[in-house]
Amino acid sequence: MAVKALLFDFDGTLLNTNDLIIQTFMHVLEERFPGQYSSKDCLNFIGPSLKQTFSDIAPGEEDAMMAKYRTWNVLHHDELVTDYPDVVATLEHLKSMGIQLAIVSTKRNEMIDRGLGVLGATHLFDVRIGTDDVKNVKPNPEPVLLALERLGVAKEDAIMIGDNSHDIEAGHNAGVKAAGVAWSIRGADYLLQFKPEYMLQAMTDLIDIVKEG
Structure with a gap:
């Protein structure tokens, strides 16, 4: 991979x-x-x-x-709303490595855009999938598969990252590896029940994961 x-x-x-x-x-x-x-x-x-x-x-x-x-x-x-550490800097680094970035969310596109504006990360994403784009939301695989289709990326070459069971299950249901984030309000132990392939302790962990491929 x-x-x-x-x-x-x-x-x-x-x-x-x-x-x-x-x-x-x-x-x-x-x-x-x-x-x-x-x-x-x-x-x-x-x-x-x-x-x-x-x-x-x-x-x-x-x-x-x-x-x-x-x-x-x-x-x-x-x-x-508040920032998490190193999010934008890490996204910029990943982008510079040639990684394509997408949002796959269960909120409306208008509010995704609002949040991206606050975060200062609108320019970093190639694709964003919100509830306006799909009939079925996560954990259904539809939004993940649509993001892959729009990116032109095979499922084995992508990772779905999130703070909730729905994110990990949607990834797995789409045949994509998944990563949980330890800063989830529910905690890492909760996410580990859903068997993500990766658990991010910090956003910067993604850089090593991508390098290791």
Whole structure:
């Protein structure tokens, strides 16, 4: 295997949006279900699509709940997201090595672009796949396979990287190796259950992984 492409989840992998996501869910849920949910409960909602989450929580109310979520989330996005160490510098290094980079996320393209702008990494990605591009989100392999198709890269030459079970499972379901990130809010031990081929302790670990091929 020669690594030619790296596919990244976005939230919780490249940009720390955990506080933003948890606070947004708490805002929406506290209004609809006062006192029924805690911040810890919201950890379960990080990873799945909004539609899937709200379908489980409030069947039939998904559209209204999603609209409230998005309104608050957009309003507070830039103030509540934070950087992870070495992300942009590592992406720039990988790019200079000739590695193609893609985003494979369960959020809308508009918000991926917003986050990339805050991160200062818009120019580094060849492809970005959001919910607007697919019928089925992770852990379904569709978004990973679409990213590979648009990159023109074979599955054996790519790695899917993320902070959630959905990322690792989507990679494996698409026949792609997967890497978990130890800075996941759920922790490395949680991710190891899903048997990623790699566990990144730091973003810079990717440079050695690519070199070793």
